[in-house]
Amino acid sequence: MKRKTMKRFVVVLLVISMLAIAGCGSKSTNTEPGNNNVGEPVKIEIMANNYGTNPPQNDFVKEALDEALDTDITLTLGSADYATQLGTRIASGDFPDMFMLGSEELRKYSKMGVLLDLTPYMDQLSGYKEMVDADTIKLGLIDGKQYSLPKPIARKPAGILWIRKDWLDNLGLKVPTTTDELLKVLKAFTENDPDGNKKKDTYGFTGNDLTAFNALFGAYGLTNGGAQFISRDGKAINVLDQPEMKDALELIKQYISSGVVDPDVMSNTVSQLFEKASQGKAGVIYTDWTNIMKDDKVAIWKNANPQADWIALNPVAGPTGVAYDGHSDIGAPSEMFAISKNVEKDPEKLNKIIEMLNYVSTGEGAQLVQFGIKDTHFTETDGKITITDLGQQETNYTFLYQFTGRPNLEYLKVKFPNQVQYIEETFRREFIEALDGFIVPPDGFNKADSDRYITEEFIKFIYNKRPISEYNDFLKTLDSTFNYKLYKESAFEQLAKLGYSQ
Amino acid sequence: MVKGTNDRFFNSIVYVLLAIVAVSCLFPILYVVSVSLTPYSELIKNGGFQVIPQKLTFDAYRSLLIERTLPKSMGVSVVITILGTALSLLLTLLGAYPLSRKNLPGRTPILLFIVFTMLFSGGLIPTYLVVKDLGLTNTIWAMIVPNALATFNMLIMKTFFESLPEELFESARIDGAREFRILWKIAIPLSIPSLMTIGLFYMVAQWNTFFSAIIYITNRELHPLQVVVRNMLTMSQSTEMAAEAIMPTMTLQMAAVVIASLPIILVYPFIQKHLTKGMMIGAIKG
Numbered sequence: 057m058k059r060k061t062m063k064r065f066v067v068v069l070l071v072i073s074m075l076a077i078a079g080c081g082s083k084s085t086n087t088e089p090g091n092n093n094v095g096e097p098v099k100i101e102i103m104a105n106n107y108g109t110n111p112p113q114n115d116f117v118k119e120a121l122d123e124a125l126d127t128d129i130t131l132t133l134g135s136a137d138y139a140t141q142l143g144t145r146i147a148s149g150d151f152p153d154m155f156m157l158g159s160e161e162l163r164k165y166s167k168m169g170v171l172l173d174l175t176p177y178m179d180q181l182s183g184y185k186e187m188v189d190a191d192t193i194k195l196g197l198i199d200g201k202q203y204s205l206p207k208p209i210a211r212k213p214a215g216i217l218w219i220r221k222d223w224l225d226n227l228g229l230k231v232p233t234t235t236d237e238l239l240k241v242l243k244a245f246t247e248n249d250p251d252g253n254k255k256k257d258t259y260g261f262t263g264n265d266l267t268a269f270n271a272l273f274g275a276y277g278l279t280n281g282g283a284q285f286i287s288r289d290g291k292a293i294n295v296l297d298q299p300e301m302k303d304a305l306e307l308i309k310q311y312i313s314s315g316v317v318d319p320d321v322m323s324n325t326v327s328q329l330f331e332k333a334s335q336g337k338a339g340v341i342y343t344d345w346t347n348i349m350k351d352d353k354v355a356i357w358k359n360a361n362p363q364a365d366w367i368a369l370n371p372v373a374g375p376t377g378v379a380y381d382g383h384s385d386i387g388a389p390s391e392m393f394a395i396s397k398n399v400e401k402d403p404e405k406l407n408k409i410i411e412m413l414n415y416v417s418t419g420e421g422a423q424l425v426q427f428g429i430k431d432t433h434f435t436e437t438d439g440k441i442t443i444t445d446l447g448q449q450e451t452n453y454t455f456l457y458q459f460t461g462r463p464n465l466e467y468l469k470v471k472f473p474n475q476v477q478y479i480e481e482t483f484r485r486e487f488i489e490a491l492d493g494f495i496v497p498p499d500g501f502n503k504a505d506s507d508r509y510i511t512e513e514f515i516k517f518i519y520n521k522r523p524i525s526e527y528n529d530f531l532k533t534l535d536s537t538f539n540y541k542l543y544k545e546s547a548f549e550q551l552a553k554l555g556y557s558q
Numbered sequence: 559m560v561k562g563t564n565d566r567f568f569n570s571i572v573y574v575l576l577a578i579v580a581v582s583c584l585f586p587i588l589y590v591v592s593v594s595l596t597p598y599s600e601l602i603k604n605g606g607f608q609v610i611p612q613k614l615t616f617d618a619y620r621s622l623l624i625e626r627t628l629p630k631s632m633g634v635s636v637v638i639t640i641l642g643t644a645l646s647l648l649l650t651l652l653g654a655y656p657l658s659r660k661n662l663p664g665r666t667p668i669l670l671f672i673v674f675t676m677l678f679s680g681g682l683i684p685t686y687l688v689v690k691d692l693g694l695t696n697t698i699w700a701m702i703v704p705n706a707l708a709t710f711n712m713l714i715m716k717t718f719f720e721s722l723p724e725e726l727f728e729s730a731r732i733d734g735a736r737e738f739r740i741l742w743k744i745a746i747p748l749s750i751p752s753l754m755t756i757g758l759f760y761m762v763a764q765w766n767t768f769f770s771a772i773i774y775i776t777n778r779e780l781h782p783l784q785v786v787v788r789n790m791l792t793m794s795q796s797t798e799m800a801a802e803a804i805m806p807t808m809t810l811q812m813a814a815v816v817i818a819s820l821p822i823i824l825v826y827p828f829i830q831k832h833l834t835k836g837m838m839i840g841a842i843k844g
Binding site: 101103106107108109110113130132133134135136137140141144147148149150327331334335337346350352355356357359360361451452453455468471472 | 598599602603605627682683686687690695772773776778788789790792793800801802803804805808
């Protein structure tokens with residue numbers, strides 16, 4: 057009897073140790089970086105935010121890149137938790153070879169000595185320099201050293217106003233051109249049953265969070281408080297200090313108190329915004345063309361209501377005739393990649409990374425990461441690229457490999473042939489130039505806290521939870537409690553050096 | 559049973575309250591299931607709210623189970639749930655039983671040592687370093703080993719073992735049984751309900767493995783179900799860099815939620831009878 061128990065234990069122990077061995081075994085397949093034997097493909101690990109899109113099992117871009125460059129490229133991807141994932145890797149010294157990072161992380165990690173100074177290698181990065189203009193490349197400098205490689209700035213804001221043309225026609229209204237006309241249209245959309253179903257089930261306007269009102273702030277030449285420094289006639293100004301800010305908040309408050317704005321506007325997600333628009337719950341929305349005019353989106357709202365007809369609305373003018381859809385930070389590259397300092401010890405790998413960055417920037421390499429495989433996913437006749445049906449289906453993840461960005465306008469026009477008019481429309485629009493990206497917050501100022509406070513108070517003002525007459529008190533609290541004064545002084549000083557005088 | 563008007567009145571109130579609780583528990587599930595079965599375009603037409611599906615489609619399930627990475631991640635989840643639960647139970651037993659024996663030398667210091675971990679932990683980065691230097695990153699073990707033992711569950715188990723009458727163990731010892739036999743033949747059979755309960759806790763925790771997966775696992779092939787499902791649910795930002803990314807429709811998202819939660823829902827009824835027993839045991843000491 058005793059023996060039997062012992063036997064059982066031995067078996068259990070054996071099973072456990074076997075499993076442990078199996079675990080160790082699978083570990084060895086994932087070799088440490090840096091030990092590449094001659095003749096073997098160079099392993100490169102690249103960490104990036106994928107916004108939720110993963111490459112398919114059969115990743116033809118990786119295969120083609122590996123073949124062309126004799127590499128073994130691994131993408132380590134994260135989306136909502138990307139910052140945590142990257143932070144853990146960096147803090148524990150387990151650096152990916154190349155990784156995507158934001159301006160704040162760039163400053164932090166370059167101070168920590170984690171990033172490779174690319175200044176000596178810039179001459180070799182000829183392809184990259186062809187893709188990205190010199191001004192944008194400068195945005196990757198910290199103390200004069202090239203610690204990161206920014207992508208070309210994507211045209212922002214992509215968000216513009218869209219309106220239901222069929223609703224306007226049903227009610228016999230004209231396309232609104234000023235903020236007052238817009239409010240009248242929104243009131244009609246809310247109260248006069250624009251969809252003709254005899255039910256009061258529509259709102260004039262919806263969007264998601266404070267960005268929904270970008271165009272209304274824009275009518276006063278201001279931003280929604282997300283970006284606080286803008287360039288006006290070549291001079292730097294702080295939007296919070298402008299007297300029109302109170303008027304802009306007053307106007308939005310008037311919109312909200314007339315009941316024409318979707319009550320969920322602050323909590324909507326981008327997809328909820330789209331769903332509300334498709335369901336005919338709102339007649340004017342503020343969103344990107346990608347969220348309303350892509351083929352799959354159009355199919356959905358057309359199917360829900362064949363009469364629906366969304367058109368792009370020009371930005372509405374404020375009392376002084378100013379009209380903008382929103383702002384774009386000309387100091388912040390949309391994305392940038394940095395290379396880990398560790399790679400320096402492995403010149404072969406570093407050379408491969410440089411070769412890769414040049415490859416994806418020009419010629420066939422650039423075509424591969426933009427459009428896929430030639431004659432399978434796209435065809436080229438007389439320099440004009442046409443995406444094939446297979447290309448439409450299979451190349452929606454290749455942007456993950458656009459490490460140096462892309463010529464955005466041409467790219468989008470090729471990729472979305474049915475949406476060219478909306479893409480051009482968006483790119484044509486003027487926008488407010490925000491300068492926040494240039495500014496390094498001084499020590500003793502917490503930008504995240506102050507930004508949150510500004511947003512919270514703005515929401516209180518427009519929802520009439522705090523009278524706008526207290527706006528100056530809000531500024532005082534910002535200066536004293538959040539040390540905003542220090543930030544502002546430092547910001548104007550820094551901007552002056554860049555040629556934006558106060 | 560007394561059946562006065564008062565009693566009936568009281569009962570009916572109880573039933574109404576229970577019915578409200580039941581409906582409020584079931585309604586969200588019903589909603590999720592019916593959205594997952596309704597074609598997306600139909601959903602939009604009906605204002606995005608659908609309690610009883612008018613048109614049925616299994617397209618969402620078909621595309622999730624055939625085209626996507628879901629079956630693979632489901633396999634990963636099943637493996638880590640089974641292995642993880644087995645390992646956790648084994649460790650819990652082997653930890654709790656000796657600690658429940660009052661004649662164990664150094665029992666109090668060991669206990670203090672263990673309770674200490676409930677209040678203080680090494681933090682994320684040191685834990686990551688340990689896991690990495692053990693060579694566990696990018697293996698399924700990274701999702702199993704670091705959380706294999708829940709101190710709290712082990713203490714429950716220990717308390718339970720302590721509540722068993724000492725005489726049982728004494729008589730077993732007189733009959734010639736050693737510690738392992740006592741554990742296997744006496745302690746475990748008496749504690750099946752508690753083991754089931756704790757096993758269920760472990761199982762649910764393993765099935766919901768998410769954080770350790772996103773931190774320790776960079777190989778997408780090894781991502782468990784919850785990571786993939788969450789990825790689908792949070793994929794709603796439309797940045798222009800990712801302009802061509804196709805967002806999963808609500809139908810697809812809800813189908814993924816159903817697939818992710820169904821296995822655990824199915825397990826509950828089988829364990830429930832033990833569960834109620836397990837909760838009671840240890841509540842009264844006699």
